[in-house]
Amino acid sequence: MIRGFEIVSYDEFKKTLGRDLSDEVIKEKYNNMKKPRRATSLSAGYDFYCVNDFTLSPGESIVVPTGIKSYMKQDECLCILVRSSHGFKYNIRLKNQVGLIDSDYYNNEKNEGHIFVALKNEGDKRFEVKCGEAFAQGIFQKYLIADDDEPVQVDRLGGIGSTSK
Ligand SMILES: O=c1ccn([C@H]2C[C@H](O)[C@@H](COP(=O)(O)OP(=O)(O)OP(=O)(O)O)O2)c(=O)[nH]1
Numbered sequence: 606m607i608r609g610f611e612i613v614s615y616d617e618f619k620k621t622l623g624r625d626l627s628d629e630v631i632k633e634k635y636n637n638m639k640k641p642r643r644a645t646s647l648s649a650g651y652d653f654y655c656v657n658d659f660t661l662s663p664g665e666s667i668v669v670p671t672g673i674k675s676y677m678k679q680d681e682c683l684c685i686l687v688r689s690s691h692g693f694k695y696n697i698r699l700k701n702q703v704g705l706i707d708s709d710y711y712n713n714e715k716n717e718g719h720i721f722v723a724l725k726n727e728g729d730k731r732f733e734v735k736c737g738e739a740f741a742q743g744i745f746q747k748y749l750i751a752d753d754d755e756p757v758q759v760d761r762l763g764g765i766g767s768t769s770k
Contacts, residue, residue, distance in 0.1 A: 608677035608745055610640045610651070613719045621670035621719065622657060634736070638672050641743055650686065650742030653722065660733045661726035666700055669740065674718035676711045680750075683743045685722055691740070696728030699741075706743070707761065715763030 612618075612635075619631050626634075634656050641651035656672050675683050685704030691697040700723035711718040722741045726732050734740045761767060 606676065608675070608681060610673050610675050612638050612640065613672055613674050613717050617717050617719055618656075618670075618672050621716075621721075626657075635672070637737075639737070641673060644739070649744050651744070652688070652739035653685075653720075653741045653743060655734045655736055655738050655740045658733075658735050660731060661697070661724065662731055663726055663729050666723065666725035669722045669724060671720045671722060671741075673720050674711055675706060675720060675743070676718075677708050677745060678747075679708050681745055681747050682707055683720075683745055685720070685741055685743050687724070688739060688742055691732070695726065695730055695732045697732055698725050698727050699723060700725050704741075709761040710764070713761055713763055715767070719764075721764070 615632075615635055618635050618638075619628075622631055622634070638656060639654045641653050643649075643651055653671050653673060655669070659667055659669065661667060677683060683706035685699065685706065687697050687699055704720070704722060706720055720743075724740075
């Protein structure tokens with residue numbers, strides 16, 4: 606196993622999906638989850654599919670749980686980007702410009718490595734994504750190390766901001 610995607614545990618999925626949904630609905634969503642896929646034979650990006658409908662009015666933002674975690678080689682990372690069409694047509698942006706998923710995020714103690722996508726509607730049109738539709742894409746990349754890199758002995762404990770403020 607070199608790199609790939611897995612669905613997070615049911616408990617992690619349920620914890621992040623919101624309190625408004627019944628157990629039945631959450632279970633159905635969980636059982637119907639699709640792992641990220643590439644849309645064409647040479648697409649670089651793996652499309653992430655929405656598990657719960659959402660709407661963003663102009664100016665609004667949202668943090669979307671994907672239900673997905675990803676493993677990869679130690680010298681690789683996964684970059685999350687918006688879908689080009691959502692940027693071009695609706696001015697949808699990632700709040701953090703690019704979502705950077707580190708290899709040591711996978712199976713961390715706090716949230717299993719659950720990937721979140723933070724979106725903002727910077728346009729003037731209502732933006733709607735339905736369950737099952739692709740709403741972001743992930744590209745695996747290799748990263749390089751500087752000549753004078755000092756090895757760090759710190760393990761990642763959790764998600765965003767966990768190693769600093
Ligand atoms: O859009 C994103 C960005 C990051 N992450 C997860 C994966 C990543 O490995 C972890 C930490 O992200 P990062 O290192 O970029 O955040 P930071 O604010 O620099 O925090 P840290 O102190 O944990 O390095 O959060 C996401 O799920 N979605």
